[in-house]
Amino acid sequence: DVKVTQSSRYLVKRTGEKVFLECVQDMDHENMFWYRQDPGLGLRLIYFSYDVKMKEKGDIPEGYSVSREKKERFSLILESASTNQTSMYLCASSPWGQSYGYTFGSGTRLTVV
């Protein structure tokens, strides 16, 4: 069974902390994505990557950075967590071209206090 695995299901961090959200896929997909999900706002794209060491800004990149050192792993970094970054974070991957959509992880619910 193909998988996108997010390292934490729930996470609680303090304001100002540096936070790492990890995502690993085992499907040899070129593309990986980080979305943020908030009630009434749907899924908003933070960053995506179409190759190792490549990254592109999505719609809401402010306050976030990413790292992709290996094809299977895509990390989302909150350099200095703030309360307005409390949210559900979803990782996804897809082959190049994406005609068949994405495969998603099961999400990390991050609370910043």
Place this chain on the structure above:
Amino acid sequence: AQTVTQSQPEMSVQEAETVTLSCTYDTSESDYYLFWYKQPPSRQMILVIRQEAYKQQNATENRFSVNFQKAAKSFSLKISDSQLGDAAMYFCAYRRNFGNEKLTFGTGTRLTIIP
């Protein structure tokens, strides 16, 4: 920029009945894909159904079917014989068929199944 609109934040349906979830989108493209994703309480997003814009025939997957109206830019999801396991958030998504384009999602519709 493309936008996807789901105007029904919440819907409910009696078990075994049929329900239709609405989705409209805005694009100037003629070649694109449309998707419906389901997110149950487990949070795992699952692809329900996919439609290619250049195909006039509406896609179907068992109890799930779509009504794709290209001129009206409408893409509704019909769930027949609703089951308790259909309770979830449903997201409509769009992607133009060009290069390595990303998906654009709507805001979602929460579907409740009444036993």
